[in-house]
Amino acid sequence: MTQTSGVDMDKIVSLSKRRGFIFQSSEIYGGLGSCCDYGPLGVELKRNVKEAWWKAMVTDRDDVVGIDAGILMHPQTWVASGHVEEFADPLVDCKSCKQRFRADELTENRCPSCGGELTDPRMFNLMFKTFMGPVEDEAAVVYLRPETAQGIFVNFQNVMNTTRKKLPLGIAQIGKSFRNEITTGNFIFRSREFEQMEMEYFVKPGTDRDAFQYWLEERFDWYVRLGIRKDNLRLRQHGQDELSHYALDCYDVEYLFPMGWSELEGIANRGDFDLVQHAKFSGRDLSYFDEETQEHVTPYVIEPSAGVDRSVLAFLLDAYDEEQLEKEKRVVLHFHPAIAPIKVAILPLSRNEQLVPLARQVYADIRGAFMTQYDDSQSIGRRYRRQDETGTPLCVTIDFQSLEDNQVTIRERDSLKQIRAPINTLGATLRAKLDGEPMDVLPEGGTYWLGFEG
Ligand code: GAP
Secondary structure, X not given: OOOOOXXXXXXXXXXXXXXXXXXXXXXXXXXXXXXXXXXXXXXXXHHHHHHHHHHHHHHOOOOEEEXXXXXXXXXXXXXXXXXXXHOEEEEEEEOOOOOEEEHHHOOOOXXXXXXXXXXXXXXXXXXXXXXXXXXXXXXXEEEEOOOOHHHHHOOHHHHHHHHOOOOOEEEEEEEEEEXXXXXXXXXXXXXXXXXXXXXXXXXXXXXXXXXXXXXXXXXXXXXXXXXXXXXXXXXXXXXOOOOOOOOOEEEEEEEEEOOEEEEEEEEEEEEOHHHHHHHHHHOOOOOEEEOOOOEEEOOEEEEEEEEHXXXXXXXXXXXXXXXEOOOOEEEEEOOOOOOOOOOEEEEEOOOOOOHHHHHHHHHHHHOOOOOEXXXXXXXXXXXXXXXXXXXXXXXXXXXXXXXXXOEEEEEEOOOOOEEEEEHHHHHHHHHHHHOOOOOOOOOOOOEEEOOOOO
């Protein structure tokens, strides 16, 4: 039996739509199959995932640099990389209902939808084609990149020459990729337009196994550090029959999605495949001069390749919880603060004209430092529930006492603990709490507070 996470995907789909995380693409026209649009909260969540990846992979390291290559590349790129020849899935058609399936995903040789007879499998290339320039002929065909990785390989020498770095050196990139997938679905798990976060780590041949091991551990830990439960993650090695044409070895970081364990990220040892191929097809020398051995070598490459959208889905699923409080049930997203779309909500206790100027002032002071939302509609209890449902870690409430003592209340999403804190040090207090300081640690002049909950 397939193991599943127990979280209902439909609840995540409905929450995403209701609260503005993710919408169906071109919904007013009936939607476009397997494409999606990110709403105001979704775009923040996605940016945070990408920023957390960039920080861990580029900003915090001195052996990795970034690039941003174009989506359209010289068509020879895809001949050299093997995508024109190899990047295909076996497609079968149902002779009765005309639906299409990936033959390797079927357990029987009948249509899973109507039981009809299937055609023989034929290979279907997953790359989207388009035409460059005004003439639509074969000579003008270009592809929408199916992975960001090749933009890195073709720039290897440019980066080496301009940074004057030595191996090991990683080149990282985040960007859109496109695949004309035969079967899509499971919300944003598999779509035809998606984003990848890829890093190609170039090493001297012979050091690749150690680097591979290092990146397996590092990438697994990245998800854990950002709050994904370890029990919902695992590393799975590819069998020989599963390996891509370029890979010497490959592991998937898998997440326990509602449909079962599935790939979140692939980590491959690509050997020297790509640089050898691009050197052959371009006629350029893509070797590296090793000053220690005084020899030219073709670097080996370790590639951690993660999906932005799949990570967003995993963060949403893992954060989702339904909790029974004393008086009511709450839906809450326990996002890590670095991932949470909104960090702080500013909530005046009411729209009373005396309270609003102070609340607006606090909002203006805070919003430059944190992604902040101002909300003054409906009861305070309902506003807390709304912020819980979108995963805001901290709510700041301004009440009538604030007008007298210049203090506000800070409420923490997970523990529901509340403290009173002076407005003049609010920014520093919020920063400390978002960085993990327990609510029991009070700022100078602060006090515990029973709160407005419920
Ligand atoms: N450069 C290697 C490469 O592209 P991949 O395993 O095909 O490897 C890497 O893709 C990651 O990209 C996957 O682990 C997944 O997170 C994401 N990905 C791939 N195809 C996707 C799709 N159709 N929709 C959403 N994400 C996808």
